[in-house]
Amino acid sequence: MEFEDLYQEIILDHYRKPRNICEGDDTGHICVKHENPLCGDELSLHMKMNRNDTIKDICYRARGCSISISSASIMTEAVKGLKKNEAMELIEAVRRMMHGEVVGDDLGDIEALQGVAKFPVRVKCALLAWMALKDALQSPYRQR
């Protein structure tokens, strides 16, 4: 059933109990905001880098559907501590996954997003957080 592929238990768990929602103040963070005007999803991502180019801290605030919220939750868990180039590779892997490619079986919770590829209209929801991350990583203003 395609429906169960989309709303896997891992997705629902991240949606019901989203991880890494921003709480404190954002001083010194790289902040990017992405929107999907079609469905009104909105995500602002806040990130801090270590001097050695690894993601020190990452959190988000979001308004959106279960797919975009859970994807953001899964993403922030997955990339914390990763080097910039590792995170960029992961973004590319998720992007390819959303286009129906099989990208390996060692991606943890990210694999739960595989089912979204069967729902083309929801791919943008899943990619919102990952595209925001890409933007943040490429931001010229990031702190070192």
Add this chain to the structure above:
Amino acid sequence: MTENLVNSKEARIKYLDQDKISRDFPILKRKVKGKRLVYLDSAATSQKPRQVIQKISEYYERYNANPHRGIHTLSGESTEAYEGARTRLARFLNAPANGVVFTKNCTEAINLVAYSWARRRLVAGDEILCTVMDHHSNIVPWQMVAADTGVKLRYVPVTDEGDLDLSKLDELVTGKTRLVAVTGASNVLGTITQLESLIESARAVGALVLVDGAQLVPHVPVDFKAMGADFLAIAGHKMLGPTGIGALVARPELLEEMEPFLGGGGMILDLTLEGSKWIEPPWKFEAGTPMVAEAIGLRAAVDYLEEIGMEAIRQHEKKLVNYALKEFAKIEDFHLYGELGPERHTATFSFNIGDSRGGIIHPHDVGTYFDSLGLAIRAGHHCAKPLMRRFKVVSMSRASCYLYNSESDIDKLVDAIHKARKFFTGV
């Protein structure tokens, strides 16, 4: 006499045969995701009875030909059928047949007025009054006119209950107002608007009135002459007809004075290399080969609607509204937009389901989940972004009913709402 009429109407209402009606719509037998389809998206487009589908097939199988042009038998039959559809639609709406211009949809009908009337008549300083409730198709054409001419747009606000707020109408309709463009019924809230007051105010200042009838004509008996509007735009596919046909209904004298919207074949009295003379309306506005099959389909739809009776359909929908409002009121953390009661409400319901932590379950999640249960609803901004902003939401879920829906469909909807909340929130 009057009493007989009332009695006969009541008799028909009583016997509105739900089983027969659903048998007439082949698509309603379809299964979606293994479940019997519950179609609750008629405000987007209605389903078609086999009577309509058959008439369209019959045209292509027996007398397909270009109307108005040929002298052979088929062309004659095609012309007769196309023009017959115009007469039939005019009678259905109590409008003069020479005031009925066929268009490809309701949007084109509105644009025809924007291009052929507003752009040529209005100048900077003039005002067009729209509403916050209207569909983009009755806002965007006027914004385009405003950008080209310097005309000012003003908007009637919407109350919390989902009504047009006419409390400041005196300030909105002034000597500068040249056109009032308003929907007859909201595609989101189901609200049937106060056309009478709006038309009266417009009359008082000499402004014209365009009614977007896309959501009104399929559900409420409409008498164009009695209504007193100058223009009425309709969509065939929302009233059991095929896609690709709509109409602009207008006072014929206005059409006389207007220049064509599109130029081409079929609208020329005489043409020299120096210029052309137009034939009379409505044909003046129908350049190119018209939508013959679609007009024939629309005629069959009108026949079908009148066979059942628009008053009976209205009563049926009032019953559904009554039932739905009662059932919705029992649901906790549920937001219904537009609650004016059955007299002012078509059976279109827009809502959001609370997620029991202060937010809402996103309508796209609701729509996907409902689909897995066989329920077809619409989720999104419904081409009414100003109205979404008015209610401080980005999107809504919408369930919209028609004559083939029953109270049991409302039960399935309510059941699906409970299930969706449990599924997404886990509580």
